[in-house]
Amino acid sequence: MSNREQNRQFEEAVRQIERVLRRKLDAAERRRLHDEVTRQGYTLQEIIDIGLAMFPK
Amino acid sequence: MDLRKQVESLFRPVIGQKAWGASIGWGSFVTIEFGSKHLFNHHYHGEWHLWLYQCDWQLYSGQRLLANSESKKRIMQVAAENINGTALERASFDERKMASEFRFGEELRLVCQPYADATPDEESWILFLPDQQVVSLRKSGLHSEPQSSKPDKSLARR
Numbered sequence: 001m002s003n004r005e006q007n008r009q010f011e012e013a014v015r016q017i018e019r020v021l022r023r024k025l026d027a028a029e030r031r032r033l034h035d036e037v038t039r040q041g042y043t044l045q046e047i048i049d050i051g052l053a054m055f056p057k
Numbered sequence: 058m059d060l061r062k063q064v065e066s067l068f069r070p071v072i073g074q075k076a077w078g079a080s081i082g083w084g085s086f087v088t089i090e091f092g093s094k095h096l097f098n099h100h101y102h103g104e105w106h107l108w109l110y111q112c113d114w115q116l117y118s119g120q121r122l123l124a125n126s127e128s129k130k131r132i133m134q135v136a137a138e139n140i141n142g143t144a145l146e147r148a149s150f151d152e153r154k155m156a157s158e159f160r161f162g163e164e165l166r167l168v169c170q171p172y173a174d175a176t177p178d179e180e181s182w183i184l185f186l187p188d189q190q191v192v193s194l195r196k197s198g199l200h201s202e203p204q205s206s207k208p209d210k211s212l213a214r215r
Contacts, residue, residue: 007111034082
């Protein structure tokens with residue numbers, strides 16, 4: 001997977017989290033999610049799971 | 058005010074400030090901190106935080122390419138670390154190419170452009186400001202929003 005594809009994978013995780021929460025994540029929330037997952041080698045689904053655990057509503 | 062002037066004006070308060078914490082994050086995301094250190098949810102960020110997000114970027118030393126956004130992770134990381142401790146000397150913007158150029162110290166130039174297939178609202182970079190605002194650059198222009206989270210505490214200026 002190219003770096004660009006990985007970048008867009010992160011954005012896809014954000015979109016899927018937003019779909020479940022039924023609201024947009026703002027930039028600060030996306031930064032918080034990025035802080036948690038960066039350099040950890042998570043899969044798309046793991047990022048989504050972390051985001052959903054991080055933002056209860 | 059045209060977009061070039063808006064972008065250059067946005068970065069004016071950061072000019073002359075030393076960068077710290079420059080790092081490669083997920084994929085080829087680049088994050089660079091400026092100003093005093095603040096704790097946000099167990100992670101330190103500067104009062105100014107630049108996040109190169111959905112963009113292609115190149116980092117040059119003079120005319121020599123050190124790394125770009127499709128380089129191997131380790132290459133991107135060691136290249137980005139050269140930014141640490143250098144002052145942001147200039148931030149310029151080419152509206153035709155939608156290219157942002159950040160010059161650090163005398164030699165380093167970090168250039169970023171939106172992806173060729175970017176949608177109008179895809180964010181090339183995101184700048185967190187000390188006044189709790191967040192500004193992002195998109196093909197459609199600059200977009201500003203309030204920041205939801207506030208720092209837990211701040212530390213002395215580095």
